[in-house]
Amino acid sequence: MNYPHKLFQVDAFTAELFGGNSAAVVPLDTWLPDTVMQRIARENNLAETAFFVALAGTDQYHIRWFTPATEVQLCGHATLATAYVVFNCLKTNVSDKISFQSLSGWLHVARDADWLTLDFPTDDLRPEALPEAAQQAFHIAPQQVWAGREDYLLVYPEASDIMALNPDLRALKTIPARGFICTAPGSDTDIVSRCFFPAFGIDEDPVTGSAHTTLTPYWAGRLGKRRLPPSRRPNGAASCAAP
Secondary structure (H helix, E strand, O other): OOOOOOOEEEEEOOOOOOOOEEEEEEEEOOOOOHHHHHHHHHHHOOOEEEEEEEOOOOOEEEEEEEOOOOEEOOOHHHHHHHHHHHHHOOOOOOOOEEEEEEOOEEEEEEEEOOEEEEEOOOOOOEEOOOOHHHHHHOOOOOOEEEEOOOEEEEEOOOHHHHHHOOOOHHHHHOOOOOEEEEEEEOOOOOEEEEEEEHHHOEEEEOOOOOOHHHHHHHHHHHHOOOEEOOOOOOOOOOOEEOO
């Protein structure tokens, strides 16, 4: 059976070709069967493939995201990529703000010249013990462990600890969580982070928008800042703002 639909591949969070985090974006008139969308995402073999359907007569869309293994509740870079496609690639008359209905509620993207800004929900964190399998998987023990909506947040003392991480991904895959966000203070940035999601078919995500809904409230509170700007501001990047 043929599914003649357009597919865009967009590198998010970068101004360089083949940089950042790549997402596939598939505009639809009506939804394909879930099994078909999952197979498309598996064949794309990117961190996420976004599918979206326009809500008639509005600047609103229904969006869904699939990793090669499963559907996810929230994805930042693929939402940014989808907004880029809507604003720049499709022949649609849209305002400078569009909204996406998703499994995580309404998400908003605003355009200001070449900049796109995501308005995403912040996570609720609670102190948590790291599961024994995860303790064994990470050869460097974190100073703090927090549990969010779907992920564990592991806080380390030094940026060098984050760079040195080489967790047992097979062990992490057995733990009932989306994944593990590992973070520490940066040297030329406020923070550094790495994100491991093997249970969702992504061993390590190169840059993770949804993880910053967890990172931002933690670091905003710890650093006493409302904004955590990146060290470099390439075209299309966005800083994180605390609520």
